Amino acid sequence: MNVEGIYSNLAKKGVNFMITKQSTIGFIGTGVMGKSMVRNLLNEGYNVNVFTRTKAKALDLIEDGAQWKNTVSEVAQYSDVIITIVGYPIDVEEVYFGLDGIIENAKPGSYVIDMTTSKPTLAIEIFEKAKTRKIHALDAPVSGGDIGARSGTLAIMVGGEKAAFDSILPIFNVLGENIILQGKAGAGQHxxxxxxxxxxxxxxxxxxxxxxxxxxxxxxxxxxxxxxxxxxxxxxxxxxxxxxxxxxxxxxxxxxxxxxxxxxxxxxxxxxxxxxxxxxxxxxxxxxxxxxxxxxxxxxxxxxxxxx
Missing domain, CATH: 1.10.1040.10 (N-(1-d-carboxylethyl)-l-norvaline Dehydrogenase; domain 2)
Structure with missing residues (x-):
């Protein structure tokens, strides 16, 4: 069996992978902060798939090397790590749940990270539903505004399992400086x-x-x-x-x-x-x-x- 086949079988078992520069990051939401976060990931050498409701908002990122995907489900299917930073809890629910959502379409063994400021109860719900599909979920809202997003100095407050946090830390280190695992799912939002x-x-x-x-x-x-x-x-x-x-x-x-x-x-x-x-x-x-x-x-x- 080739290396690709071995990794495919491991993914089906929900095995944690070490994130490398060859990992593909999906990013949903390229607003004031999201755009700068994507640019920092691109500058660090990561492959990034992007989706946002209005494609025009992502055109400069596409010119910089980001790959446009037409739907949330497409981002989930073709990414190893999926990061979301959208507007409201209802938007979080829309991108994570349902047949076209992240949970239904992300690969087993992949990571989903919601960096939206949202409800702790919703973070717990995402974590529990993701776990049934062998997907590793973290809630990781940020503070620092547009300045912190541009400079990669955001404070990142994380809830979830330590193993998933440790695996994603290289990505967090690109986006922020003060990065702390606060506790189990929902702790980041609290x-x-x-x-x-x-x-x-x-x-x-x-x-x-x-x-x-x-x-x-x-x-x-x-x-x-x-x-x-x-x-x-x-x-x-x-x-x-x-x-x-x-x-x-x-x-x-x-x-x-x-x-x-x-x-x-x-x-x-x-x-x-x-x-x-x-x-x-x-x-x-x-x-x-x-x-x-x-x-x-x-x-x-x-x-x-x-x-x-």
């Missing part, structure tokens, strides 16, 4: 929701601080120079604060997607009997911002509510 809860209140503070500095007659840029390196320091302050001051509201992370994340976090907190007043206030403010036509702006557009 960690990301903790991250979003932290950011929710912090964004209000950043907006108020900049407006306060302006009202006090200070140069807000110089104020940031002082406070970003002290106890108030955060990604939101150092990376999004300058964008607020400059009036740059282009999306590194969409308002509408942050609303989705906060809604999931609030629902999850309520299920655990937790009170999260800071999260509730931030969600209320961002919904008001979206109602004013800013849902496709970056999250730093929140300062517009404080400039009235």
């Amino acid at each position: 960690t990301k929701l903790s991250n979003q809860i932290t950011i929710a209140s912090n964004m209000i503070g950043v907006c108020e601080a900049i407006i306060y500095a302006k009202k006090a007659g200070l140069n807000p840029d110089r104020v940031l120079d002082s406070i970003t390196t002290g106890a108030a320091g955060s990604f939101s302050l150092s990376k999004l604060g300058p964008r607020m001051i400059d009036g740059d509201f282009a999306p590194g992370f969409y308002v509408k997607h942050f609303i989705k994340d906060m809604t999931i976090a609030l629902e999850s907190a309520k299920e655990m009997g937790l009170s999260t007043p800071g999260l509730s206030l931030s969600l209320e403010l961002y919904k008001e911002l979206a109602a004013r036509g800013e849902e496709d702006s970056g999250t730093q557009a929140l300062i517009k509510l404080f400039q009235q």
